Amino acid sequence: xxxxxxxxxxxxxxxxxxxxxxxxxxxxxxxxxxxxxxxxxxxxxxxxxxxxxxxxxxxxxxxxxxxxxxxxxxxxxxxxxxxxxxxxxxxxxxxxxxxxxxxxxxxxxxxxxxxxxxxxxxxxxxxxxxxxxxxxxxxxxxxxxxxxxxxxxxxxxxxxxxxxxxxxxxxxxxxxxxxxxxxxxxxxxxxxxxxx
Amino acid sequence: xxxxxxxxxxxxxxxxxxxxxxxxxxxxxxxxxxxxxxxxxxxxxxxxxxxxxxxxxxxxxxxxxxxxxxxxxxxxxxxxxxxxxxxxxxxxxxxxxxxxxxxxxxxxxxxxxxxxxxxxxxxxxxxxxxxxxxxxxxxxxxxxxxxxxxxxxxxxxxxxxxxxxxxxxxxxxxxxxxxxxxxxxxxxxxxxxxxxxxxxxxxxxxxxxxxxxxxxxxxxxxxxxxxxxxxxxxxxxxxxxxxxxxxxxxxxxxxxxxxxxxxxxxxxxxxxxxxxxxxxxxxxxxxxxxxxxxxxxxxxxxxxxxxxxxxxxxxxxxxxxxxxxxxxxxxxxxxxxxxxxxxxxxxxxxxxxxxxxxxxxxxxxxxxxxxxxxxxxxxxxxxxxxxxxxxxxxxxxxxxxxxxxxxxxxxxxxxxxxxxxxxxxxxxxxxxxxxxxxxxxxxxxxxxxxxxxxxxxxxxx
Numbered sequence: 303x304x305x306x307x308x309x310x311x312x313x314x315x316x317x318x319x320x321x322x323x324x325x326x327x328x329x330x331x332x333x334x335x336x337x338x339x340x341x342x343x344x345x346x347x348x349x350x351x352x353x354x355x356x357x358x359x360x361x362x363x364x365x366x367x368x369x370x371x372x373x374x375x376x377x378x379x380x381x382x383x384x385x386x387x388x389x390x391x392x393x394x395x396x397x398x399x400x401x402x403x404x405x406x407x408x409x410x411x412x413x414x415x416x417x418x419x420x421x422x423x424x425x426x427x428x429x430x431x432x433x434x435x436x437x438x439x440x441x442x443x444x445x446x447x448x449x450x451x452x453x454x455x456x457x458x459x460x461x462x463x464x465x466x467x468x469x470x471x472x473x474x475x476x477x478x479x480x481x482x483x484x485x486x487x488x489x490x491x492x493x494x495x496x497x498x
Numbered sequence: 499x500x501x502x503x504x505x506x507x508x509x510x511x512x513x514x515x516x517x518x519x520x521x522x523x524x525x526x527x528x529x530x531x532x533x534x535x536x537x538x539x540x541x542x543x544x545x546x547x548x549x550x551x552x553x554x555x556x557x558x559x560x561x562x563x564x565x566x567x568x569x570x571x572x573x574x575x576x577x578x579x580x581x582x583x584x585x586x587x588x589x590x591x592x593x594x595x596x597x598x599x600x601x602x603x604x605x606x607x608x609x610x611x612x613x614x615x616x617x618x619x620x621x622x623x624x625x626x627x628x629x630x631x632x633x634x635x636x637x638x639x640x641x642x643x644x645x646x647x648x649x650x651x652x653x654x655x656x657x658x659x660x661x662x663x664x665x666x667x668x669x670x671x672x673x674x675x676x677x678x679x680x681x682x683x684x685x686x687x688x689x690x691x692x693x694x695x696x697x698x699x700x701x702x703x704x705x706x707x708x709x710x711x712x713x714x715x716x717x718x719x720x721x722x723x724x725x726x727x728x729x730x731x732x733x734x735x736x737x738x739x740x741x742x743x744x745x746x747x748x749x750x751x752x753x754x755x756x757x758x759x760x761x762x763x764x765x766x767x768x769x770x771x772x773x774x775x776x777x778x779x780x781x782x783x784x785x786x787x788x789x790x791x792x793x794x795x796x797x798x799x800x801x802x803x804x805x806x807x808x809x810x811x812x813x814x815x816x817x818x819x820x821x822x823x824x825x826x827x828x829x830x831x832x833x834x835x836x837x838x839x840x841x842x843x844x845x846x847x848x849x850x851x852x853x854x855x856x857x858x859x860x861x862x863x864x865x866x867x868x869x870x871x872x873x874x875x876x877x878x879x880x881x882x883x884x885x886x887x888x889x890x891x892x893x894x895x896x897x898x899x900x901x902x903x904x905x906x907x908x909x910x911x912x913x914x915x916x917x918x919x920x921x922x923x924x925x926x927x928x929x930x931x932x933x934x935x936x937x938x939x940x941x942x943x944x945x946x947x948x949x950x951x952x953x954x955x956x957x958x959x
Contacts, residue, residue, distance in 0.1 A: 364781060
């Protein structure tokens with residue numbers, strides 16, 4: 303079974319936000335929620351980099367460790383998903399995540415506490431695969447259709463890679479050999495406990 | 499829109515020392531401990547916010563259990579538990595004259611408590627309620643003269659509230675501009691400006707008089723969780739979601755101290771010009787303390803098995819108090835510090851069970867136990883004890899501050915109604931309840947939970 307991973311090659315991201323737009327469109331993500339965003343670090347200074355970031359589906363996910371109601375689970379492909387039925391909107395995952403992935407819609411149907419929303423690696427949620435209930439709560443389930451996440455598919459420069467972690471690592475390794483090591487795969491080591 | 503109301507006496511009441519002496523579990527030394535660490539329990543849920551009054555006479559803790567506890571500071575001991583919030587409480591702060599305690603929580607409400615009422619154990623003391631935020635409120639700050647209060651909310655806005663004179667506190671305006679949740683706010687010393695930090699990675703400066711955005715002091719990319727500005731010392735300190743702990747010159751942003759490169763979110767910050775210490779706490783329980791006179795780091799250790807959401811140095815300056823996922827607050831000696839404390843104790847929490855159990859018991863432990871006990875003595879939790887719940891009418895357990903919705907409910911809890919509660923959700927079965935909206939859609943899990951609850955909550959006689 304493949305272990306699904308994201309990789310953002312910070313040398314290639316041009317901050318076009320196509321990944322953000324594709325994600326919002328694919329899953330009809332509500333206003334105020336960005337499951338994926340482009341973060342610019344060292345903005346306006348030497349070393350400025352842009353990074354497309356969402357839930358990295360960490361191996362030892364810190365969100366799972368702090369959740370007081372056990373709403374997270376990890377699929378056999380390593381994708382970290384959560385149940386919006388169980389989530390009580392405490393926000394603990396928001397504080398625990400080093401990638402700023404958990405999102406809390408503003409003033410929604412769930413009162414001031416809300417229900418957390420985040421990237422699903424286009425893998426839906428605990429509802430029946432490809433059901434309308436799954437789409438309504440979590441968006442599309444491209445993995446169930448045999449496809450990979452739409453954000454990576456739409457990335458024009460292929461800065462954002464998604465898929466089997468071994469294949470993703472091999473692609474990145476080939477790039478490193480060709481160009482030399484740069485700012486590289488931002489967050490890979492944090493998410494997957496492997497030196498980037 | 500906002501509403502300014504006085505509290506409902508049924509819901510907004512506080513209980514003084516009598517109750518506390520019953521529920522307070524005396525400070526306990528862990529078996530392997532010296533005096534380096536002590537824990538104090540008065541809450542029944544994770545502790546999110548801590549603050550000391552400017553006159554150093556009181557400490558406040560805000561908890562997931564919907565309560566606020568006011569502690570004495572000479573010997574850490576609970577003085578009063580304040581009921582009034584309708585959800586987890588995130589933050590508490592005192593006015594500059596220490597006369598008012600402001601608290602805020604997941605209910606989007608800000609409650610103002612009169613400290614004289616708390617000191618006098620007044621039974622009819624009620625908080626003033628400031629409402630209008632549409633999301634949880636996680637940050638509060640009084641202006642230096644106490645005439646204004648600012649609030650930071652996950653609805654993306656900053657609330658500015660007028661507290662002048664004898665007039666009732668009122669909303670001045672909501673300031674918007676941050677992209678996403680706002681985590682923290684602070685007034686400038688001359689009260690002309692307001693600073694705020696948020697998920698969008700910026701620390702912004704606003705004009706108080708008009709709410710106009712002026713500029714960003716910091717554009718970090720990743721969220722800024724905490725910050726502190728000391729204009730007199732020309733210092734800006736902030737901690738970020740990507741693990742950065744920074745101290746820079748407020749006037750020209752020259753770096754004074756930079757720490758933390760392991761990308762573990764920084765969640766708490768202590769700064770008090772008087773004690774010459776600055777401290778940061780992280781999502782993995784790490785504490786870093788530095789001397790503000792030369793910015794040297796003099797203490798770094800792991801203080802908790804989990805996040806350090808709040809931290810402060812006690813008035814005597816020799817101990818540090820932290821709040822996190824545990825029900826207790828922990829006091830650490832700063833200077834008497836044996837090396838064995840480099841790794842903190844890892845006692846399992848009730849909602850993180852480490853032993854094998856039946857599915858029903860596991861469902862309770864992982865999904866319910868953070869808010870409910872099964873015991874007759876009904877230790878403090880966000881929700882009432884479930885002891886003897888089968889056959890009980892909803893909203894009838896003595897001593898628990900139910901919502902009006904539950905008080906008016908005629909539901910009798912049994913296998914069918916409890917299963918329905920988690921099938922359809924509390925918002926459908928008991929609309930208006932304080933209980934978070936939570937559903938358990940797996941029928942087998944529901945059956946197992948109900949079976950477990952029926953046996954575990956049965957009175958012995």
